[in-house]
Amino acid sequence: MSMDGRTCVITGSAKGIGRGIAEYLGQEGANVVINYRSSEGAAHEAIDAIESAGGSAVAARADVSDRAEVEHMVEVCHEAFGPADVLVNNAGITADKQFTEMSREEWDRVMDVNLGGVFNCTQLFYDDIWNADEGRLINISSVVGKQGNFGQANYAAAKSGMFGFTRTIALELAQGGSTANCVAPGFTATDMVEGVPDKVLDRIIAGIPLERLATVEDIAAVVRFLASEDSSYVTGEVIDVNGGMDL
Numbered sequence: 045m046s047m048d049g050r051t052c053v054i055t056g057s058a059k060g061i062g063r064g065i066a067e068y069l070g071q072e073g074a075n076v077v078i079n080y081r082s083s084e085g086a087a088h089e090a091i092d093a094i095e096s097a098g099g100s101a102v103a104a105r106a107d108v109s110d111r112a113e114v115e116h117m118v119e120v121c122h123e124a125f126g127p128a129d130v131l132v133n134n135a136g137i138t139a140d141k142q143f144t145e146m147s148r149e150e151w152d153r154v155m156d157v158n159l160g161g162v163f164n165c166t167q168l169f170y171d172d173i174w175n176a177d178e179g180r181l182i183n184i185s186s187v188v189g190k191q192g193n194f195g196q197a198n199y200a201a202a203k204s205g206m207f208g209f210t211r212t213i214a215l216e217l218a219q220g221g222s223t224a225n226c227v228a229p230g231f232t233a234t235d236m237v238e239g240v241p242d243k244v245l246d247r248i249i250a251g252i253p254l255e256r257l258a259t260v261e262d263i264a265a266v267v268r269f270l271a272s273e274d275s276s277y278v279t280g281e282v283i284d285v286n287g288g289m290d291l
């Protein structure tokens with residue numbers, strides 16, 4: 045199996061894309077740390093799914109925007125499996141509002157989780173990734189970080205910010221032989237998209253050459269490639285997984 049014995053931490057992985065990534069990597073033989081903020085039940089369901097496929101997983105509660113809680117997650121990972129080989133910064137939130145109506149609190153909340161969380165987790169797992177044999181940092185950005193999206197100035201700014209962050213960390217990690225890359229999913233069928241009105245969703249799908257939303261498996265398969273040794277010579281890249289939205 046391509047991920048045999050590799051320890052992978054996936055933030056926000058009790059549900060949605062993170063859960064899809066966790067299950068995919070777990071089925072490929074990885075030791076998986078399921079991070080959750082409030083969805084304890086869903087985190088345990090994810091662990092059951094991985095264990096019944098023959099993999100190993102542990103749950104770690106932490107709000108990624110809280111540094112002390114991320115320190116605790118590092119301890120949970122080390123106690124269960126030792127140092128991490130792969131960190132997937134997946135946890136993310138939206139707080140949509142047309143810009144003129146957006147409060148500073150809505151701006152800060154999205155920045156704190158979507159970029160502050162990336163800062164905390166990357167810094168606190170940095171030594172693990174640096175020292176790993178083929179360490180991997182994978183940041184889940186968004187097509188919105190490239191294209192912008194009406195009502196998402198805060199989210200688009202945070203997701204764009206991940207590109208510069210990833211390229212810089214890719215340079216800093218390179219001497220240790222580890223890599224950093226971004227995945228930029230298009231619209232994916234999860235809770236995050238569930239709030240989008242049907243009329244808007246129909247318009248979005250009409251603009252996707254492959255004529256459908258992404259599934260979590262579509263995203264997880266690309267993350268698996270980046271997490272594995274198959275991607276040894278790929279670093280500082282943004283891989284779009286968006287059904288051709290920008291064609």
Ligand code: NAI
Pocket residue numbers: 055056057058059060061062079080081082083106107108109134135136137157161184185186187228229230231232233234235236237
């Ligand atoms: P989701 O809302 O279904 O899942 C996000 C997960 O992150 C949830 O389990 C949530 O509890 C967790 N989370 C939120 N804040 C957290 C915090 N402070 N600490 C720890 N965990 C936290 O969303 P989805 O769709 O699975 O999104 C996953 C990632 O993919 C996000 O970064 C999102 O921005 C990105 N993305 C999603 C797209 C979509 O269309 N669904 C498209 C492009 C990117």
